[in-house]
Amino acid sequence: MLLRWFRENVWAAAAITLLRLYVGWEWMHHGWDKLTGGFDAGGFLKNAVAHPVTDKATQAALFPNYTYFIERFALPNVKLINFLIPLGEFLIGVGLIVGGLTLTAAVFGMTLNVLVLVAGTVSTNPWLLVLGVAIFTAGANAGRFGLDGYAMPLLHKAWDRMFRRKGGKPGARKAAAH
Numbered sequence: 001m002l003l004r005w006f007r008e009n010v011w012a013a014a015a016i017t018l019l020r021l022y023v024g025w026e027w028m029h030h031g032w033d034k035l036t037g038g039f040d041a042g043g044f045l046k047n048a049v050a051h052p053v054t055d056k057a058t059q060a061a062l063f064p065n066y067t068y069f070i071e072r073f074a075l076p077n078v079k080l081i082n083f084l085i086p087l088g089e090f091l092i093g094v095g096l097i098v099g100g101l102t103l104t105a106a107v108f109g110m111t112l113n114v115l116v117l118v119a120g121t122v123s124t125n126p127w128l129l130v131l132g133v134a135i136f137t138a139g140a141n142a143g144r145f146g147l148d149g150y151a152m153p154l155l156h157k158a159w160d161r162m163f164r165r166k167g168g169k170p171g172a173r174k175a176a177a178h
Contacts, residue, residue: 020099021096026128096135100151103135103140
């Protein structure tokens with residue numbers, strides 16, 4: 001019942017819009033700072049490999065596959081990473097602020113938060129991850145007061161017209177004549 005309210009109620013949509021604007025601003029402004037400030041992930045990535053997250057008792061790396069990924073892919077392609085991270089952060093923020101592709105932006109934001117967390121850095125990532133989960137949980141209601149609120153009904157109508165057959169239900173196919 002509470003989840004239904006969260007996903008359908010107009011007041012919940014208003015609250016999640018305020019949350020979406022805050023989280024979007026955080027992503028956008030950090031992404032912009034990195035885009036314009038000469039961001040270099042090399043030091044962060046080297047530190048993540050040199051000091052992986054470990055089990056305190058056994059000192060075994062908890063995410064060895066991620067450390068391997070950083071070592072074998074991210075570090076050799078650090079120029080690509082230096083471009084994609086700031087651009088991604090900026091676009092996540094824009095998507096959340098304008099409410100366009102809201103759930104996609106939330107998923108990418110949560111993914112970046114998790115990647116930074118498993119690399120061993122905490123910062124504001126747990127907080128942004130929790131807020132991202134709240135936005136994602138709201139579903140379509142998260143974009144109700146944004147571009148998604150205007151675009152999605154139009155897309156649904158176009159989809160229904162495209163796949164509706166005369167006298168049939170949406171998606172129903174005509175029976176093949178034998």
